[in-house]
Amino acid sequence: MYKIIVADDEKVIREGMRDHIQWSELGYDLIAICENGLTAREALESYQPDVLLTDIYMPFVDGLELAEFAVTHHSRTKVIILTGHDDFEYAQQAIKFKVHDYLLKPILPEMLHEILGRLKKDLDKDRENLENWNKINEQLQVSLPLLRMRFLDQWVSGDLTEKKIAEKMKYFDISLPGDYLCAAVIDLDDTEEIQAHYPETDNELLFFAIQNICEDISKACSKHPVVFNNHLGQVVILFSGEEKLSLAEMVEQASGMILQSVKHYLKLSVSAGIGLPCAGLKELHASYRGALSALDFRYLLGGNQVIPIQDMAQKENLSAYNAKRLSTQLAKALKTGNSADMHAIIHLFFEELLSGNIPMKECCMHIQILLFAVIDVWQELHISEGQILEKNIFTEIFEMKTLQEAKHWLIDVFENTMAFIVQRRMDTGNLLANKAKQFILDNLSDPGLTSPMVCKHLSISTSYFCVIFKNYTNMTFIEFLTLCRINKAKELLWQTSLKTYEIAELAGYKDAHYFSVAFRKSTGLSPTQFRESRNRGNDDDELEEQVGN
Structure with missing residues (x-):
């Protein structure tokens, strides 16, 4: 009506x-x-x-x-x-x-x-029309914070002209008085901390609490600061001032107070990246990008840090750091099982990265060069990635939050690889040694049996055979062959009435006289005396112990 x-x-x-x-x-x-x-x-x-x-x-x-x-x-x-x-x-x-x-x-x-x-x-x-307009106005009021945040995000990203920035600032009633602007970005160091301290609390509520602390402290330190969340979920604070140096000092002081308050009240660790002060609305994006870049240095410095980008200038003498040379040395240490060299090389590598203020992306690039060294060793020794790691090796390295964490992880990768290689070599050496022993036992009667014949059967080099055979039997090839032939002769002397020359032939000796000399040297008795002794009980135990499996 x-x-x-x-x-x-x-x-x-x-x-x-x-x-x-x-x-x-x-x-x-x-x-x-x-x-x-x-x-x-x-x-x-x-x-x-x-x-x-x-x-x-x-x-x-x-x-x-x-x-x-x-x-x-x-x-x-x-x-x-x-x-x-x-x-x-x-x-x-x-x-x-x-x-x-x-x-x-x-x-x-x-x-x-x-x-x-x-x-x-x-x-x-x-x-x-009035109802529609009221609805539109209500929706606008509800959306205004989101529209404001979107504008600020576009501004600091460098996507707007200076004229457009000025128009939007007036529309959203944003004031940043002073000749210079400076951006700070506050970011949670480890989201897993939230689960540890607040397992039943909504993450959004905690992020809101962090933003409130940022707003309260920044307003206490500066006139008309602008606080908002960027598209990465970080808190961005825009400060302004009349003088560049005092502005930078004030931003650093405010950021330190924010870190302390978040740690004290929320028990969470955050870091602050601070860009360089800049002149003009259009140049603010450079300060913002500097703040984001500063946060990357948490990879070097660890968390709960105030990191001004001006303090993170890379040292020129490390710009051509040679990780490839160290990767070659690491591969050699891996294959030779030299744990001390491996640890020394990795320690030197990370000391150079840390002292050089190298940005996170460049650090990751150098670390990847070392990872290619271990991958090359895997491929050479037919080791699959799943036998060493649960995840993809390059996925894991980018999950590291600090350089120290990456160092420990890399050491684990190389230690696990080295342990795997050693164990495989032990398993392979034991298998090869057992195959060699069986081949020798199967061919004892062949007077021409030599180590090259065994190597050919096993498809390995003579030098490698000599090393593994000695390691796993504590005897040389000749010592083992002689022992097996004497034990074979003992067995035939006990269990048969064959002539000495016949037993010599079956044991692999072409000359019966040489056999008798070798037998006496081994047992202290001639073949005839040994047969006459007939002391089988003790000798059976001795035979089993000496020949083995």
Whole structure:
């Protein structure tokens, strides 16, 4: 229902409209009937109606004056003029005061109904537009923080012109007084800390708490700082000041206080990267990028640090650091099993990175060169990545948060690889030694049996065979072959009645006399004396112990 006021100095018209017009059916609520312009003006102030239906000629204040007052003070009120004069001058004035309609007396109900019907449609449309506008305005108010944050993120990213920046700052009522601007970025060092300290707390609530601390401290240290979250989830603080040096000192001081407060109240570790102060709105992105780059040096320095980018200049003499040379030395240490050299090389490598203030990306590049060394060793020795690591080797290195953490991880990779190589060599050497022993036992009767024959059977070099055979049997090839042949002869002497020359042949000796000499040298007895002794019990145990498996 729309509120309507009727103003006319003629009582008959007033009462007729009150009693004979079905206002509610037309969609109106008749809230006041006024007999002159003065009471009508008071009713306008009191009720703020949607429609004013007024005569022109009235005491105190005429209808045109009333229409002017309504348009000036209640612009949403629609005015319909009633008059008994069909005068063009009146019509002109009515148009001037934005009168909605102009109705001549005598008033016919049908005509009034038609005018009020058209007016209701206009009022319905106005109401719908107003509701839509209110909804849009509400949505804008809700979205305003998000739009503000998006603008700030675009600004510090360098995506806007200076003119656009100034326009948006005015729109969002952002003020950064002073000739210089400086950006600081506050970032959580380890998200796993949240799970450790607050396992049942929503992460968003903690990030909001960190931002609140940043806002409170930055406002205490600077005039009109701007605090927002960037698209990386970090807190960005924009400071301003009149003098470059004092601005930089103030930003560093405020950042230190923020770190202490977050640690004290939230038990969380954050770091602050600080860019260089810059002049001009358009140059702020350079300070912001410097702050982000400063945070990368947590890789070198560890967490809970205030890191001004101006303190992190890389030393020129380390720009051509030769990681390739060290990777070659590491590969050699791996393959030779030299743990001391391996640790010394890795320690030297990381000392050079740390002392050189090398940025994180460059550090990772150098570390990758060392990783290629271990990968080359894996490929050479047919070792799969899964036998050493659970994840991809390059995925793991980029998960390291500090250089010290990367160092420990790299040492683990090389130690695990070295241990794997040693164990494999032990397993392989033991297998080869056992195969060699079996081949010797199977070919004892061959007087021409030599170590090259065994090597050919095993497909390994003579030098490698000599090393592993000695390591796993504690005997040389000749010593083992002689022992096996003497033990074979003992067995035949105990268990058969074969002649000495026949036993010599079966044991691999071409010359029976040489066999007898070798047998006496080994047992202290001649073959005949040994056979006569017949002391099988003890000798059986001795035979089993000496030959082995």
